[in-house]
Amino acid sequence: MDKPAVVVLFGGRSSEHSISSATAGGVLRAISRDSYRVIPIGITRDGVFVLEDDDPDKFALDTHRLPEVADNGTRILWPEGGGDRALRVRRADGSISDLGAVDVVLPILHGVHGEDGTVQGFLDTLEIPYAGGGVLDSALCMDKHFMKIVLQSAGIPVSPWVTVTRSGWARDPESVRTDAAALGLPMFVKPARAGSSVGVSKVAELGDLDSALEIAFAEDEKVLIEEAIVGREIEVAILEGRGGAGSRASLPGEIVLTTREFYDFEGKYLGGGGADVVCPADLTEAEIARVQELGIRSFDAVDGRGLARVDFFLAADTLYVNELNTMPGFTPISMFPKCWIASGMTYAELISELIETAMERAAN
Structure with missing residues (x-):
């Protein structure tokens, strides 16, 4: 032993x-x-x-x-x-x-x-x-509503949204529909505190909003309605710095949709096709630097610890942060490991990095 x-x-x-x-x-x-x-x-x-x-x-x-x-x-x-x-x-x-x-x-x-x-x-x-995130960053990033508020306060662009509770929806559905309509179409409806695209719907017609909310409310009492940003889906993997060094960012990756409306649960895990995980993404050096810099800023804004995957929409000249995942998908084919593999680290080395970082932190 x-x-x-x-x-x-x-x-x-x-x-x-x-x-x-x-x-x-x-x-x-x-x-x-x-x-x-x-x-x-x-x-x-x-x-x-x-x-x-x-x-x-x-x-x-x-x-x-x-x-x-x-x-x-x-x-x-x-x-x-x-x-x-x-x-x-x-x-x-x-x-x-x-x-x-x-x-x-x-x-x-x-x-x-x-x-x-x-x-x-x-x-x-x-x-x-x-290993991984602590209490604060884990709780913040689990709740997409509060995550957006923290990122906004740090000057980091996020997509416009409306937060709805189940009780608020039951009490005044017309106000919710009005607020949602102001975001424009299409829009996304998602649980505030769930991941892996569970309970997420893309709404192309306002008549579909009610059913999308019910799907999301099945997962959580609090739901976000977000403006759909038209752009590329870019993701970057972040690791906590060691030995007093700052946080580190991988090469960015991209979710390339072919026949899917968005990168849903089936596309991620059930072999449904229609979306490819590409890493490294086809970006200019300047775009790579922007993604890495904003990824690190986002990680630091939530007092990130251990690791996170930062998801972006790249629309025209604006980079929006969609969300942070403090324990992102970590199967060998998931984006987080693939980004670090493309950056020169093996899957086994990445696991060891998380463990060694935690033990180093505990020793200090």
């Missing part, structure tokens, strides 16, 4: 459970066993922490059967706090096994109850180091 013990934490209670599980398959396949002792811990859809098999194939992304964490009868017994990092597991037969001290947690969780600062706060309370 001389190697650092890394808990790979995945699954969770959000609608992105399967995507997190698929990400775990990629991470478990690539993480260096020569450098780390790996402890896979899954969270079931009911929020139960279980000890999982160290088997990447179990969580492979299959378009016909999305992976998930099942309750196998084990129960993770987290450290008791006060500097203790001893991790244990209660087996299905009631026996308790010692898993050793945890050095760092890699929480590859998407959505609420994981990417929103809740798990980060839990680990902070137990004084267990973890």
Whole structure:
């Protein structure tokens, strides 16, 4: 047990459970066993922490059967706090096994109850180091309404929007329709606190707004209606600086739509086609520099930690920030890893970078 013990934490209670599980398959396949002792811990859809098999194939992304964490009868017994990092597991037969001290947690969780600062706060309370975003940046970027407000205050362009609550919609739907109409068509309707394009609709006619809102409200009590920016979809990957250095930006990538209206869940994960993930994007040196500079400014504006993917719309001469993801898609074919691979870092090296950054931060 001389190697650092890394808990790979995945699954969770959000609608992105399967995507997190698929990400775990990629991470478990690539993480260096020569450098780390790996402890896979899954969270079931009911929020139960279980000890999982160290088997990447179990969580492979299959378009016909999305992976998930099942309750196998084990129960993770987290450290008791006060500097203790001893991790244990209660087996299905009631026996308790010692898993050793945890050095760092890699929480590859998407959505609420994981990417929103809740798990980060839990680990902070137990004084267990973890990779990725902290409580503040995770919570801010999970809520697209407040993320836009913070970015606006930092002078960063964002697309015009209206925020609607379920109670506000029920109380005065005509005012919502009026405010939405002022944005112009087409528009996007999306849950404020969800990812992977879950619950997102593109509205081309005002008559479709009501149904789009209902789809979004199924995911969240708060919904954004956004002006659709006509332009290229550009994304850049950001990593926290190390050793006192500033944040770093990868080469930008681009989502190139062919037959899809937008980059939806099916296009991202289910092999639906109609959209290509291209990295590096075909941009001029000046455009690359603008994307990288604005990506770093956005990351720093939300007190970013660990990593983030910053998504843009490049329209004419204006670069709009669409959103930040503090735990972006991290499968080997996702944009975040592909951007760093195009920038000279392997997938395995990227995983190690996140772990080492977290341990370095904890040591200071």
